[in-house]
Structures are given as structure tokens and as C-alpha cells.
Amino acid sequence: MLFNSFIFWIFFLIIIVAYRYLPHQGQNRLLLAGSYIFYGYWDYRYLSLIFISTIIDYFVATGIYNSSEQQQKKRILLISICANLGMLGFFKYYNFFAVEMSELLLLIGLPVPIKTLNIVLPVGISFYTFQTMSYTIDVYRGKTVPTSRFLDFALYVSFFPQLVAGPIERSYNLLPQILEKRPQLKENLVEGIYHICIGMFKKVVIADNMAPIVNSVFSRPVSDLSGPEIMVGIYAFAFQIYGDFSGYSSIAQGIAKLMGFNLSWNFKMPYFASNPSDFWQRWHITLSAWLRDYLYVPLGGNRLGKLLTLRNLMLTMLLGGLWHGAGWTFIAWGFYHGLLLIAYRVFEFKQQGVARKLMEHRVGKGLRIIFFFHLICFSWLLFRADSIDQVWAMMGVLVTNFEITNFVYYASGMLIFFAAPLVALEYWIEKSGDLLKVVNSHWLVRASIYSYFAVMLWVFPPLTNQVFIYFQF
Amino acid sequence: MSAPKVVSTREEKLVILLVLSVLVLLEIAIRLNEDRLSGNISHIYTIPEIARQASDTTSDANLIFLGNSLTNNAIDKPHIETLNSSKNSIKAFKITPDGTAISDWYCIYNQYFLETTNTSSFVIIGFAWGQLSDQFPINPTRLGGFFCQIEDIDALEATGLTRHQQFLRFLAGSVSHVYVNREAIRNRVLDTVVPYYKETTQVLNRSPQNNTEMDGRGKSMSTYTSFTNLNQSIKSSNRQLVVMAMPVIDNYSIDAELLDTFTSLGIPLLDLRNVEKIEKNMFLDSIHLNAEGSRIFTEALVEKLQPYISNDRLNTLN
Numbered sequence: 108m109l110f111n112s113f114i115f116w117i118f119f120l121i122i123i124v125a126y127r128y129l130p131h132q133g134q135n136r137l138l139l140a141g142s143y144i145f146y147g148y149w150d151y152r153y154l155s156l157i158f159i160s161t162i163i164d165y166f167v168a169t170g171i172y173n174s175s176e177q178q179q180k181k182r183i184l185l186i187s188i189c190a191n192l193g194m195l196g197f198f199k200y201y202n203f204f205a206v207e208m209s210e211l212l213l214l215i216g217l218p219v220p221i222k223t224l225n226i227v228l229p230v231g232i233s234f235y236t237f238q239t240m241s242y243t244i245d246v247y248r249g250k251t252v253p254t255s256r257f258l259d260f261a262l263y264v265s266f267f268p269q270l271v272a273g274p275i276e277r278s279y280n281l282l283p284q285i286l287e288k289r290p291q292l293k294e295n296l297v298e299g300i301y302h303i304c305i306g307m308f309k310k311v312v313i314a315d316n317m318a319p320i321v322n323s324v325f326s327r328p329v330s331d332l333s334g335p336e337i338m339v340g341i342y343a344f345a346f347q348i349y350g351d352f353s354g355y356s357s358i359a360q361g362i363a364k365l366m367g368f369n370l371s372w373n374f375k376m377p378y379f380a381s382n383p384s385d386f387w388q389r390w391h392i393t394l395s396a397w398l399r400d401y402l403y404v405p406l407g408g409n410r411l412g413k414l415l416t417l418r419n420l421m422l423t424m425l426l427g428g429l430w431h432g433a434g435w436t437f438i439a440w441g442f443y444h445g446l447l448l449i450a451y452r453v454f455e456f457k458q459q460g461v462a463r464k465l466m467e468h469r470v471g472k473g474l475r476i477i478f479f480f481h482l483i484c485f486s487w488l489l490f491r492a493d494s495i496d497q498v499w500a501m502m503g504v505l506v507t508n509f510e511i512t513n514f515v516y517y518a519s520g521m522l523i524f525f526a527a528p529l530v531a532l533e534y535w536i537e538k539s540g541d542l543l544k545v546v547n548s549h550w551l552v553r554a555s556i557y558s559y560f561a562v563m564l565w566v567f568p569p570l571t572n573q574v575f576i577y578f579q580f
Numbered sequence: 581m582s583a584p585k586v587v588s589t590r591e592e593k594l595v596i597l598l599v600l601s602v603l604v605l606l607e608i609a610i611r612l613n614e615d616r617l618s619g620n621i622s623h624i625y626t627i628p629e630i631a632r633q634a635s636d637t638t639s640d641a642n643l644i645f646l647g648n649s650l651t652n653n654a655i656d657k658p659h660i661e662t663l664n665s666s667k668n669s670i671k672a673f674k675i676t677p678d679g680t681a682i683s684d685w686y687c688i689y690n691q692y693f694l695e696t697t698n699t700s701s702f703v704i705i706g707f708a709w710g711q712l713s714d715q716f717p718i719n720p721t722r723l724g725g726f727f728c729q730i731e732d733i734d735a736l737e738a739t740g741l742t743r744h745q746q747f748l749r750f751l752a753g754s755v756s757h758v759y760v761n762r763e764a765i766r767n768r769v770l771d772t773v774v775p776y777y778k779e780t781t782q783v784l785n786r787s788p789q790n791n792t793e794m795d796g797r798g799k800s801m802s803t804y805t806s807f808t809n810l811n812q813s814i815k816s817s818n819r820q821l822v823v824m825a826m827p828v829i830d831n832y833s834i835d836a837e838l839l840d841t842f843t844s845l846g847i848p849l850l851d852l853r854n855v856e857k858i859e860k861n862m863f864l865d866s867i868h869l870n871a872e873g874s875r876i877f878t879e880a881l882v883e884k885l886q887p888y889i890s891n892d893r894l895n896t897l898n
Contacts, residue, residue: 113748297592319784513776514783520774550591554598561599562606566762566769 168253203433231271289367302361310354631692651706652676687728713802714738724753725760
């Protein structure tokens with residue numbers, strides 16, 4: 108079920124009406140059943156994977172908690188890590204590594220064909236495996252006490268608002284909200300409606316209207332494109348992926364809020380970031396935090412000296428890239444972000460005196476935001492391209508062909524029409540320092556913004572429905 | 581970040597009321613000006629009148645053309661009425677809303693022609709690719725808003741209209757004229773504010789990735805239940821169905837299953853995919869004929885139709 112489909116909203120209407128009349132445990136059972144229906148509507152066969160992950164991590168967490176010996180705790184934790192990463196590795200990476208291994212063996216004169224499998228990537232597997240792994244690791248670290256209530260834990264794993272594309276919730280945030288009675292507040296309704304409205308707007312109006320421009324640029328032979336056409340295609344993709352993913356997260360946050368749950372903020376105006384470190388505190392925050400806590404810090408973080416800190420940054424970003432997909436473009440994307448973080452670290456160490464003052468000035472900050480936005484846009488070229496060859500070819504055209512075609516005017520016009528109002532709104536929110544600025548403003552301002560969203564959603568949806576990009580991760 | 585302030589229920593009610601008011605005002609504005617949104621919508625609003633004329637006219641042969649823009653561009657209506665070598669009087673009527681296919685044509689016929697009978701009428705459907713198959717993509721919003729009644733849904737089950745998502749879109753289209761006309765409104769607005777909107781959109785629509793007009797061609801396992809139902813309706817109102825395969829630049833094949841369906845139902849097929857004198861330069865784009873192409877196509881069509889519209893043929897129908 109997609110959030111941008113009529114069927115989802117009928118499903119949710121039924122859930123929310125029944126939810127209001129049930130006691131706490133009844134609500135949890137309803138949400139668990141609803142979550143399995145929500146996922147099974149896509150493909151019921153893959154429910155078994157969620158169920159297996161749930162059973163393993165439930166018993167592993169209990170085992171770790173009941174074990175007194177550190178070595179034994181570690182051994183039990185390994186079961187969870189191997190099972191979750193095994194499932195993820197098999198469904199997501201097996202074919203990629205099989206093909207690459209075959210080619211490598213061929214290169215060294217060993218023609219060993221490794222069979223690839225005709226398997227479909229289960230929707231959301233990267234998200235729920237990371238979420239359940241964080242639970243067992245946190246129990247191992249003593250940050251979370253495992254629950255004995257199996258069905259409530261099953262809801263933590265499969266909670267439908269964030270099951271297939273995040274936010275990746277930590278057990279210490281979501282699990283207590285499942286276990287304890289959730290207050291039904293008037294504020295939840297107001298905030299929930301806001302998240303849903305802006306999420307739908309970002310997904311349906313921004314992302315889906317950018318899709319035909321992006322598809323046109325990335326599906327044409329590069330020799331048919333000019334540099335400005337590629338540039339505008341990348342800008343369009345920057346807004347497509349932002350609208351798509353942050354839209355999903357907002358809707359998830361909103362529907363959870365209507366049921367009394369507080370999900371984590373996954374995006375905080377990322378295109379207003381002025382440096383790589385700032386960006387990762389604004390973009391896909393729950394994944395960045397996950398990678399920081401369960402990969403970067405265990406690798407040593409910044410505790411082992413400058414050089415090893417840089418190595419840890421690069422390794423974390425490379426694996427972050429691989430998390431997004433089994434392909435060299437994603438690895439290159441991670442590598443590039445690793446380089447940005449490293450460069451920022453080095454540059455930050457050396458920046459002093461007048462240079463620092465200039466950078467912190469309002470104009471300097473504005474320029475830094477624009478400059479950094481373009482660095483991020485380059486990363487989107489790596490992310491969206493079908494192959495590294497396409498990246499090289501596009502980069503070549505970017506610096507050699509400056510023809511401004513009708514398509515460039517058209518795509519720029521579409522970008523301004525659809526994305527500029529969002530940028531203006533986010534600038535207003537960013538400047539206020541209040542992520543809930545819209546909710547906290549005068550009702551007439553709020554009503555005007557919602558009316559704009561409603562009209563755009565009703566009149567300007569794309570001509571064909573697009574699925575959420577992050578479902579494939 | 582601050583937490584949301586304590587809000588009053590009255591304020592939120594006002595917010596919801598204002599948003600709903602804006603949507604209702606927009607709905608009223610569109611309903612009042614709907615026929616001015618585009619030539620296509622204007623044409624859709626003339627369908628009842630065309631249907632009435634087609635049913636009332638007493639010529640030797642009434643040719644009711646049912647199709648989409650392919651048929652609209654290909655049929656030269658004034659010219660066809662002068663091309664009657666068998667000295668029968670012919671009247672032609674075109675019902676050709678853009679982007680339509682079998683499910684739309686089924687509903688149009690049932691809504692406007694089923695209750696009337698005119699034994700000298702031919703219903704001539706122009707099609708290309710898989711436009712007669714149940715698997716051809718449907719536009720449920722348009723079906724709900726313009727062409728179909730709720731009772732038509734069962735007959736179109738094979739097209740997927742009864743699936744949840746499609747059915748809900750059908751309902752949304754039947755309720756809101758803003759929603760059903762959103763494509764026309766969108767085009768009007770964007771054509772005004774976005775440079776080269778029309779030209780670029782046409783190019784994008786023709787690209788294989790975004791092409792909906794040609795979707796469904798070459799699909800295996802096509803079924804023709806809706807087409808068979810339409811033929812049944814046409815027969816029950818004493819009219820004769822004729823189908824014509826339309827010319828496009830890149831030729832297409834006709835599904836063997838469809839050919840068998842024509843044969844078993846006794847439906848004449850006028851294969852006009854390759855009209856001799858039509859050249860590539862007579863197409864406005866890759867699929868629509870220009871005026872000259874239209875004139876040549878119309879002459880070729882009338883020639884092929886002659887055996888069916890002769891007095892003898894009409895007598896057999898009577």
C-alpha cells in the first residue's frame with residue numbers, strides 16, 4: 108500500500124476509527140494486524156521475513172539480558188547480527204556480488220560462472236533489519252531492557268507508518284510508546300495533520316512532477332544532451348528525491364502522531380546545510396545516527412587520532428552508500444560523501460581568524476549554502492545515474508556543451524513553479540528555528556498554507572502515480 | 581524546535597472550514613467554466629447533441645465515428661458526406677475525445693445510443709495498437725467524470741476498473757469536476773507560466789518511458805470482453821459495428837485473438853494501416869494525420885465502406 112493511494116487512506120480511516128474505541132492492548136493488537144495487512148498487501152510471502160526477524164530478535168534480546176557472562180552475550184548477539192545481515196545480504200546484495208565475483212575470477216583467468224538468482228527485493232528490508240538490529244545491540248549495551256511482551260515487540264518491528272521507508276526508530280524511543288498507554292491529545296491532531304499535508308505535498312506535487320524531467324534526462328543517450336539539460340535534470344532529481352523521501356517520512360510521522368506516537372524527525376531542511384557535517388544532521392537523520400552509533404563509534408569514532416578518524420568517516424560513508432543499493436554508483440556516492448566529510452574535517456581544523464569570521468557572516472553563510480547545495484547535487488548525479496560510465500559521460504558534457512535548449516527553459520519553469528514555494532516555506536521555517544512554525548502560526552496563515560497544499564494536490568498531481576523511491580532500498 | 585502551542589478546537593475548525601471553502605469555490609468555478617477549459621472537454625460536452633442528431637437523422641447511411649484523436653484527425657467530415665458514389669445520402673458524426681479507448685467507447689455508446697435505434701446507422705470504431713483490448717490502460721477518473729455510469733462498471737470488469745484503486749479514482753472523478761478536469765487545468769496553467777510547456781510535454785509524452793497513448797501495444801494475452809460487450813450493445817440497438825485499423829508512422833500488428841473475435845462476431849475490419857497514397861510527411865507527429873492525409877484517408881475509407889453502405893447492404897440490415 109502506498110501512502111499516496113486512495114486505498115491506503117481508506118485502510119487508515121478504518122484503523123484510526125477502530126483505534127479510538129479500543130483499550131491500550133486492543134490498540135496494539137489492531138496496529139499489529141494492520142501492519143501485517145499493510146505489508147502483506149504488497150506481497151504476503153515476505154511477511155515471513157519480518158516474522159522470522161521478529162522471533163530471532165525477541166529471543167536473542169531476552170537471551171542477552173538473561174546471560175551474565177559478557178562472552179556469552181556477545182555470542183548471542185552475533186546470532187541476531189548474522190541473521191539480519193544474512194537476510195539483507197541475500198536479498199539485496201547476493202546478485203551484485205555474484206556478478207562482480209564472476210567478473211573478477213574471469214579477469215584472473217578463472218572462468219567460474221556464479222549463478223544469479225531471480226529474487227525480488229522485499230520492500231523495506233533495509234529499514235526493518237536495521238531497526239531490529241539496533242534493538243538487540245542496545246540490549247547488549249545495556250541501553251534497553253528487553254520486553255517480555257512478544258506481540259508488542261512484533262509491533263515495534265512492523266509498525267506500519269515507518270515499516271517500509273523509515274524513520275529507523277530506536278527501541279528506546281518507540282518501544283516505550285508501544286508498551287505504555289498513549290495519551291490522545293488535541294495537539295496530536297494538529298501536528299499530525301500538518302505532517303501529512305506537507306508530506307503529501309512534497310511527494311505528490313514536488314517529487315512526482317519532477318520525475319518526468321529526471322527520467323527524460325537520465326534515459327536519453329548522453330550524446331543527445333547539453334550541459335544545462337543535465338544540470339537542470341540533476342536539480343530536478345535533488346527535489347524529486349528530497350520530496351519523495353522526506354515526504355514519506357513526514358506522512359509516517361503524521362499518521363503515527365494521529366495515533367499518539369512520536370516518531371523521530373528524519374529531515375530538517377537539508378538543503379539549507381552549509382557543510383557536510385551539517386547536512387548529515389539534516390538528511391535521513393535516523394540512518395546517519397544509526398551509522399554513527401553502530402558503525403562509526405564502534406570503529407573508534409574520533410577517539411583514535413586524526414588519521415583514523417578520517418578512515419572511520421570514509422568506511423562509514425562507504426557502507427552508507429552500499430546500504431542504499433547494490434551498485435557501484437551507490438558505492439561511489441558513499442565514497443564522495445566520505446571525501447566531503449574528510450575535506451571538511453581537514454579544512455575545519457585549519458580555518459582560523461579572518462577566514463572563519465568571513466564564513467560566519469550572513470552573506471558568507473548564504474554563499475556556503477549555495478556552494479554546498481551544488482556539491483550535494485553532484486552526489487545526486489552519482490546516486491541517480493545508471494552506471495559509472497553514464498556519470499563520466501555526463502560530466503564530460505557538463506563542461507563542454509553549454510547549449511541552452513527549450514527543454515532547459517521548460518524544466519527550469521517547472522522547477523520554479525513546483526519547488527520554489529517549498530523552498531520559500533522551508534526558508535521561513537529555517538529562519539524561525541521552529542520546525543513546527545506552520546503549526547504555531549496564526550490560524551489564517553496555517554489555513555492559507557493548507558489551502559495551497561490542497562489545491563495543488565487536487566489539481567496538480569502527476570498524470571501517473573509514482574512509487575516511493577526509497578522503497579527499493 | 582518548539583512543541584506545538586496549545587491549540588483551540590475552534591481554530592482548527594476554522595482552518596478546516598477555510599480549506600474546504602477554497603476547494604468548494606474552485607469546484608464551482610470549474611463547473612461554471614468547464615467547457616472553456618479545452619477543445620477536448622468542449623467536444624465531450626457536445627456528445628449528447630451529436631448523439632441526438634445521429635439518432636434523429638434520416639439519411640441512407642449514418643456513420644457514427646467512435647474513436648480518439650487518431651480518428652478525429654483522420655476523418656474529414658465534410659468531405660465524407662460528398663463522397664457517395666452509390667448515390668446514397670450519407671451523414672457522418674464524430675465522437676472522438678482525446679486519449680480514449682475501448683472502455684470509454686463502451687460507456688459513451690451505452691449512455692447516448694443504447695436507448696435509440698436507427699437501422700441505417702453504422703458505428704465505425706477507429707483503433708490502433710491494443711486500444712480494443714481489456715488490458716489497454718484505462719483512465720478511471722475520466723470514465724467516472726464523463727462517460728460511465730456506476731452500472732457500467734460490471735461490464736468493464738476485465739479492464740481492471742473494479743480494482744480498489746481504480747474504482748476509487750472512478751468515484752473521485754464522478755464527484756469532483758476539478759479532479760476530472762485536472763489535466764486540462766494543469767495544462768492551461770502551466771502553458772501560461774512555463775516556457776515551451778506544450779512543445780516539451782508533447783515530446784516527453786512521445787518518449788517510450790512516458791507514453792500512455794501507445795501503452796498496451798504488443799502485450800500478450802489480450803482479452804476483448806469489453807469490446808464484445810460493446811458489440812452486443814450496438815447490435816441490440818440495431819446498428820452495425822465496423823472497425824477500422826488506423827495508420828501511424830511506425831506500423832503495428834493486429835493481435836490474432838482480435839482478428840478471431842472480429843470473425844466470430846461477424847464484424848467487418850477495414851484495414852487502413854497502410855493507405856497507399858499516405859506519405860510520412862502527411863503526419864503532424866508520429867501518429868496524427870494532417871489535413872491532406874485526412875482527405876486521402878477519408879477517400880480510402882469510403883471506398884472500403886462502399887460494399888457495406890450500398891442499398892443492398894442496407895436492405896439486409898433492415
